[in-house]
Amino acid sequence: MNIALLTRLWEEVVVPRMHIPDGFLSMPVALIFWVITVALLLLAIRKTQQQLGERQIPLMGVMAAFIFAAQMINFPIAGGTSGHLLGGVLAAVMLGxxxxxxxxxxxxxxxxxxxxxxxxxxxxxxxxxxxxxTAALGSLYHGLAARQSKGVRLVVAGVLAWLSVVAGALFTALQLGFSGTSPFAIVVPAMLGVHMLIGIGEGLITMAALAFVMQVRPDLVAAEAVRTGGGRGWVIVGLVIALFVAVLSPIASADPDGLERVAIDMGFEEVAMTPPYELFPDYVIPFLGETPLSTILAGVIGALVVALVAFAVGRLLRQRAAAA
Amino acid sequence: MMLHNALDRYHDRPSSIHDLDPRVKVVVTLLGIFSVLLLPDGAWGAYFLVWCAVLAVALVARLGVGLVLRRSLVALPFALVAITLVFTLPGRTLFTLQLGAWEISASDAGLVRFSSVLVRSWLSVQMAILLVATTRIPDLLHALRHLHVPALLVTILAFMVRYLAVLLDEVTRLLRARQARSAASAQGKAGGSLLWRARVAGNMTGQLFLRSLERSDRIYNAMVARGFRGQYVTINPHRMRRRDWMALGLAFAALTMIQWLGRTLS
Known part of the structure; x- marks a missing residue:
């Protein structure tokens, strides 16, 4: 194996990611998210053991290695930035x-x-x-699109993949803000802006990879949908996250003062911070540093979510009609 | 074949640190990071003591100071997120920058907080590096199992780590093949439209997925043939010896002392 190449790839891929290092989150924020994560993982382990056999254990191990390796596949988008995969939606679509x-x-x-x-x-x-x-958003695919035409499935997967990156970035930004590591007024629009762009790469690769598998091994994608059958519960969970992003992005971008207040009230911040709006430094992505435009972009997410909701409702109604 | 990570070659250096029970090392590392995070802003003396402790462990483990320092820079790009603190925290103005139309001023309080976040993060990364550089991965996973991380998760991790090197090889070949096919003239613009490039990357991802899937089938069959029942078993008992307890006690005492100093001095 070519270590030099790997190292270079690794650095290219890692740097634009949102892996938070130790020290950047305050103790309460870090611990709260450990508790939430542990609870969800324990639930996931119980469900997986109920649903899957021991054959799936090596499968999940190799799939984890696959996601890790697939994160190194990149493609140039424009101006030196490159698109690559985070993989949460792809994993949830393929494995449940x-x-x-x-x-x-x-x-x-x-x-x-x-x-x-x-x-x-x-x-x-x-x-x-x-x-x-990201995986929870990916699960929306099973509820919404698994039985639709190929084109619809691909578009839904792509949109979810894009949304998953934006949602992940929003949560990262909020955690950093609540930790007092970066003022909301800067970190929320900056993270959202960068990842609305990065998410496009995620969406495109997810769509193309899914299309490839549909063409080469259609049995896999069809069988997965039936076996893991992401139920109605997942549609609700996914939509709640999507709505959270759609509602919070405009609020956070337009009124970071409110979040700042919440952070202080909850005692997360040791230092009171007053975000000086007129002081946006240059490196905040130019077209997103301006609050109105990021609000408009957030509105676009809102519109997409509304479309998804309408789609889901239509599908449920059709199911009812078919059952009656 | 185990994972070829950059630290693999440091596993074979016998030292009293390498020899410690992996559980002790995991617990001490977590406690260490926890304690660094609890230190107040601007406790430079305490930060320095932690750093001395980290270097001491690196020397005892015969890793060399350079390795730890070099590898600890991985978290640096994230500093960009926190640098805004310098210009947004209220305090005495240190200097003013003219950025185009904007004028931004740095405050002393902001600078202290920013540097504290950075130093704490840097110290934490070094502790994590010490843990991985002195502990073999199977031992690390075994320690996690002893520390009540669920068996299913540890088994998936074990499979993942085992096949990571294989799949990284696979993806390296895919990337090299793409690079070999994508010749461009010195003046010309290479690489088709954005959608076309995305499709190529997606096809590579799909290809890798199918290969991984087929590989996992072969692995499962091979393992069933060898008596696999859904869990790794080990004949290594991992028993705590006297020096493991002593190391644990020593580390705990040192961290408590640094914590106390950090709070009284600053």
Whole structure:
């Protein structure tokens, strides 16, 4: 194996990611997200053991290694930035919600533990942002699109993949804000802006990879949908996350003062911070540093979510009609 | 074949640190990071003591100071997130920058907080590096199992780590093949449209997925043939010896002392 090439790839891929290192989250935030993550992972382990046999254990291990390796596949987008995969939605689409969550958690554990990519004490937050949220959104695919035409399935998977990156970034930004590591007024629009772009790469690769598998091994994708059958519960969980992103992004971008207040009231911040709006430094992505435009972009997410909801309702109604 | 990570070659250096029970090392590392995070902003003396402790462990483990320092820079890009603190925390103005139309001023309080976040993070990364550089991966996973991480998770991790090197080889070949096919003239613009490039990357991902899937089938069959029942078993008992307890006690005492100093001095 070519270590030099690997190292270079690793650095290219890792740097633009949202793996939080130790020290960047305050103790309460880090611990709260450990508790949430542990609870969800225990649930996922119980469900997986109920649903899957021992054949799935090596499968999940190799799939985790697959996601890790697939994160190195990149393609140039424009101006020196490149698109690549986070993989949460792809994992949930291929393996089902619970197994997808476990696989993503393992990817982030290995990255943190063996490569110091992401801290140990903040690993709960990292697993939550990049593994659990993304896989939960990916599970929406089974509820919404698994039985639709090929084109619809691909588009739904692509949109979910994009949304998963944005949602993960939003959670990361909120955690950093609540930790007092960066003011909400800067970190929320900056993270959302960068990842709305990065998410496009995620969406495109997810779609193309799914299309490839549909063409070469259609049995896999069809069988997965039936076996893991992401139920109605997952549609609700996914939509709640999507709505959370859609509602909070505009609020957070337009009124970070409110969040700042919440952080202080909850005692998260040791230091009171007054975000000086007129002082946006240059490196905040130019077209997103301006609050109105990021609000508009957030509105676009809102519109997409509304479309998804309408789609889901239509599907449920049709099912009812077919059952009657 | 185990994972070829950059630290693999440091596993074979016999030292009293390598020899410690992996559980002790995991617990001490976590406690260490926990304690660094609890230190107040600007406790420079305490930070320095922690750093001395980290270097001492690196020397006893015969890792060399350079390795730990070099590898500890991985978390640096994230500093960009926190640098905003310098310009947003209220305090005495240190200097003012002119960025285009904006004028931003740095405050002393902001600078202290920013550097504290950075130093704490840097110390934590070094502790994690010490853990991985002195502990073999199977031992690390075994320790996690002893520390009540669920068996299913540890088994998946074990499989993942075992096949990571194989799949990384696979992806390296895919990337090299793409690079070999994508020749461009010196002046010309290479690489088709954005969608086309995305599709190539997606096809590679799909290809890798199918290969991984087929590999996991072969692995499962081979393991069933060897008596696999859903869990790794080990004949290594991992028993705590006297020096393991002593190391644990020593580390705990040192961390408590540094914590106390950090709070009284600053």
């Amino acid at each position: 919600p619970w197994a997808g969550m476990l696989v993503m958690a393992c990817v982030i554990i290995v990255q943190g533990l063996l490569f110091q990519d992401g801290g140990l004490l903040v690993m709960g937050a990292n697993i939550f942002n990049m593994g659990l949220v």
